[in-house]
Amino acid sequence: MDPVKPVTPIKPVDPVDPVDPARELKELASWQRPLRDEFPIIRGNPELAYCDSAATSQKPQAVLDAVHRYLTTSNANAGRGSYPWANTTTALMEDARDRVRRFLGDPDPERSSVHFTSGTTEGLRTVARDWLPELVADGDEIVVPFADHQANLTPWLDARELLARQGVRIAVRELPRQRGSGDYDPAALAGVVGPRTRLVAATHVHHVYGADMNVHRIRQVVGPEVPICLDAAQSIGHLPVSVADLDVDFVVFSGHKAMALPGTGAVWARGRRGPAFRPGGWSGTPNTAGVASLTAALDWLDAAGTDRIERWTAALTSLLTDGLSRMDAYEVLGCQTSLAAGSRVQRRRSIVTFRHREIGSQDLGFILFSRGFMVRSDGHCQAGGSPGGGRDASVRVSLHIHNTPEEVQGLLTALASLQ
Numbered sequence: 543m544d545p546v547k548p549v550t551p552i553k554p555v556d557p558v559d560p561v562d563p564a565r566e567l568k569e570l571a572s573w574q575r576p577l578r579d580e581f582p583i584i585r586g587n588p589e590l591a592y593c594d595s596a597a598t599s600q601k602p603q604a605v606l607d608a609v610h611r612y613l614t615t616s617n618a619n620a621g622r623g624s625y626p627w628a629n630t631t632t633a634l635m636e637d638a639r640d641r642v643r644r645f646l647g648d649p650d651p652e653r654s655s656v657h658f659t660s661g662t663t664e665g666l667r668t669v670a671r672d673w674l675p676e677l678v679a680d681g682d683e684i685v686v687p688f689a690d691h692q693a694n695l696t697p698w699l700d701a702r703e704l705l706a707r708q709g710v711r712i713a714v715r716e717l718p719r720q721r722g723s724g725d726y727d728p729a730a731l732a733g734v735v736g737p738r739t740r741l742v743a744a745t746h747v748h749h750v751y752g753a754d755m756n757v758h759r760i761r762q763v764v765g766p767e768v769p770i771c772l773d774a775a776q777s778i779g780h781l782p783v784s785v786a787d788l789d790v791d792f793v794v795f796s797g798h799k800a801m802a803l804p805g806t807g808a809v810w811a812r813g814r815r816g817p818a819f820r821p822g823g824w825s826g827t828p829n830t831a832g833v834a835s836l837t838a839a840l841d842w843l844d845a846a847g848t849d850r851i852e853r854w855t856a857a858l859t860s861l862l863t864d865g866l867s868r869m870d871a872y873e874v875l876g877c878q879t880s881l882a883a884g885s886r887v888q889r890r891r892s893i894v895t896f897r898h899r900e901i902g903s904q905d906l907g908f909i910l911f912s913r914g915f916m917v918r919s920d921g922h923c924q925a926g927g928s929p930g931g932g933r934d935a936s937v938r939v940s941l942h943i944h945n946t947p948e949e950v951q952g953l954l955t956a957l958a959s960l961q
């Protein structure tokens with residue numbers, strides 16, 4: 543690979559038009575209401591508010607129907623038999639690969655590949671274990687995030703160790719971030735990448751701070767040749783993700799966070815920069831029902847419109863951030879500004895994480911559940927954190943298309959009563 547020079551001066555943060563969250567929610571209400579009703583578990587539990595979609599998503603009826611249909615009409619193994627059910631299952635796997643490509647706006651589907659996994663963790667591990675060693679030589683460097691999800695750090699560190707045992711020493715450098723907001727610092731990245739940089743791993747949306755990490759600016763810094771591997775666990779299904787716009791080489795995501803069944807995920811590989819992506823070894827029987835659910839989930843999300851899901855959840859999180867910022871008892875982690883601040887870098891996606899200044903986060907989680915709100919309270923698997931979060935634990939509220947302004951208002955009322 544040719545040496546890469548850091549390129550193009552970094553522009554200031556891309557501005558976006560200021561948006562009034564209340565107006566957004568009013569405008570989108572008639573679109574959202576029927577879609578909320580498509581989730582049986584949500585419809586069946588009107589007294590509960592599920593606010594943990596960043597951990598895993600709830601499933602719309604269309605996804606449940608697709609799984610039922612597959613298992614009751616053509617369940618068989620894939621790529622093995624030649625009778626009709628086996629052929630249908632083999633075709634289902636191929637169709638799902640095309641579905642992932644279309645969902646990501648793949649500009650070169652002839653060249654790309656899609657590999658199914660159990661989720662983002664396995665996907666990133668596969669890229670680090672099966673592809674990275676073919677890419678790097680002794681003395682090369684990779685740049686990875688040190689304070690995102692641990693699924694996007696440990697596979698790279700493990701790969702470094704494995705390579706070192708084979709006499710190939712690579713350096714793992716930190717992808718720099720800005721203070722406070724948690725998003726990356728492209729200007730500082732220019733000082734980290736050099737001629738031996740072979741890969742940048744990044745996260746699209748931070749799973750604790752909800753920050754859009756401005757990954758579209760990484761390509762400007764690293765130049766045209768360095769592969770970029772994107773952890774899209776918190777963006778797929780929440781906002782449009784276009785591999786053409788982002789110009790990344792891997793998109794790794796969890797289907798189960800995007801309305802598909804548990805134990806589903808995928809790696810999309812562009813196949814243009816570096817060696818071909820050929821996950822190693824005999825992979826055994828695939829999760830065919832899970833893959834059927836993924837196709838149905840991506841169909842459902844496209845029909846609902848990821849651009850509208852993005853607007854809806856951004857407006858809800860903005861309401862929540864604004865409400866929390868008016869209560870002295872709470873500290874909101876990450877960026878402090880709301881949607882209305884009109885800056886893309888500060889724009890929060892569907893996740894708001896906070897602490898009470900006196901009540902422990904685990905206790906706060908229990909109290910909120912006693913009032914009907916299912917939130918997550920621990921350390922959120924952040925790299926470098928202690929298991930369970932310890933004293934760093936915080937409460938994470940993560941929203942999706944089925945959440946409503948009334949739920950957010952109810953949550954704020956519950957939090958206000960604990961001041």
Ligand SMILES: Cc1ncc(COP(=O)(O)O)c(C=O)c1O
Nearest residue numbers: 661662663691693749773775796
């Ligand atoms: C940003 C991010 N990356 C990776 C993961 C790991 O995903 P999974 O547990 O589906 O493998 C998560 C899960 O929370 C995440 O939020």
